[in-house]
Amino acid sequence: MRTVAYIGDRRLQVGDVESRQPGRGEVRIRVAYVGLCGTDLHIIHGSMDARVDTPLVFGHEMSGTIDAVGDDVDGWNVGEKVTVMPLDWDGTCPACLAGNEHICQNLDFIGIDSPGALQQLWNVPAHTLVRMPDGIPLDAAALVEPVAVAVHDVRRSELVADQKAVVIGGGPIGVLIAVVARHFGAEVAVIELDPARRAQVEGLGFRTLDPRSTDQVSWVEEWTGGAGADVVFEVSGAAAAVLGAPHLAKVRGTIVVVAIHPTPREVDLQRVFWRELRLLGARVYQRTDFETAVDLIGDGVIPTDLMISRIVSMEDTQAAFADVENGRAMKILVDVGTEGEAA
Template sequence: MTLAVRYTAARTLDTAPALSAPPGPGEVELAPAYVGICGTDLHIYHGDMDGRVHAPAVLGHEMSGRVVSVGPGVEGWRPGDAVTVMPLRWDDTCPACLRGHQHVCRHLDFIGIDSPGAMQQRWTVPAATLIRLPEALALDRAALVEPTAVAVHDVGRAAVRAGEKVVVVGGGPVGILIALVARAAGAEVRVVEPSAHRRLLAEELGLPAWHPADDEVSELVRQWTGDAGADVAFEVSGAAAGVDTAVDVLGVRGRLCLVAIHSRPREVDLHRFFWRELTLVGARLYDRSDFEKAVDLVADGTIPAERLISRVVPLTQAPAAFEALEGGGDVMKILVACTDDAQGAAV
């Protein structure tokens, strides 16, 4: 019997027999090895997405694993192949899709939210969602490819260029990944984060970090930039104060990239946008090229994925892992090991 972790009600998860079906035409059956728990999963766990997520629901979309079997008509994949999944299905008919922006399809199926996800021991998905992994890349590290693809997309949306000064507001997993990808693009980066544990990790990765209460962050940025202000700010905190900070640090014609999901409207200093000719861009999800670049960045060590993995737990302990993340503390990324072999290979 194979198992799955299911969301059944606010702050309630259970483990139950997996109901994944054998692969049909154009589908593949996977054995997930590792599944990361992300901020969106926590939103679901809190009950904030009950209008979209229909319990009981199998969670998880940050994953790595191997192909078990392929359905009729599937070519190019065979059992044992190491893969991750770009967890998006779109209709290819809406205005967004017809303009080439399938990742923001009006009827997007985000697998792991709108349909069953990866936190199970067998998972059937469309073959078109597979992304090949290098055999030399450890599967625990490969579980961070999906959030790295988010960061690649965000840095691309902000059009970060070499030599620019970038402030990342929010030093959680995605914030740190954005900072690393921006640095790889040649930018100078600072991270703003209240957690001492996360600031220390950022510093150890060569990313200078400030507490938001350290003097005025905008004053620190002024000193750092010679009174010019930052070229780009990323809002990754999801907090009203984070929005204020991200706007305040920008110089003339600076770009603010909104990454965090804000569950309620926020006040924004629009006069500052007018006065300094600022630009606001949204960044949501990724496309296949973002995923492929993310694989390369994790595989070549540009993204030190092992440093971001705080803990690996077996599938049966996933509910406790959600509780640990909800409580904050010295935690960055927790992975759920879906098989005994995966657990034994964990960092």
């Protein structure tokens, strides 16, 4: 079977390896599509070299069908459409014992800490499977994981209907957060530098702001009647955004750090102190976030046609990352399936 692996120094390698039967408690998935994301980009850039073992078959946004079922696996059958919640926790650490298994202190994030989905046949623990309804095509099903990220971010913020939220960054996750927040009843504005992305976001009915041409603090104050935003989501990963986010939030507002920052950032703690702001991290997701994400895609809430910019072959994965890095695409999917079917 073919795989795509990170081999270091920003290089990917397409190769062939032998597949294996699923072990006890595992299922084998015939992978259909894998989405490329910002975390993958951090891997390719070498930012996670201290964490990953190379060669690493990566990828964790995916869809596929069950190809084989291992011993001691109940409730799953060959041919079922699935995606994977790529978290494998130990169940014994203090975080797990406190009910926070999704951020286990010894978490195996599958696709980073262990082999991921960019392989045609992929063995995973059965407990990571999420069943997909027949009505969701497999290309759209590959978006469940990033939608679950957005659901978790919004849920973590405790945003409620009729509140105002600012999303800093109009990339894939920023757009999904905006869509989910609006679906939950909030009013949302998106700050984005790139004019093409702003146009896409505006096409979805959101207010947008170019911070290079408009003072974003004054704009948000006017939009909120002088109060500031109830919630600010920092999704851009830019140092300037982290420094500026506290100036967009209302008194006792909330800032949610969504982006992965590869180095420590300067934070305006004086402003955090002065306004009694909450500064929250939002790392991954929980099972309920995946279930909600499946429902949102199935109900047509998520603009899947906009989100999927294009589909590429495994051989074109390296070139596709150039567009991910330069913001020339929302979501690029890699067609891993040998049959290339969309549904």
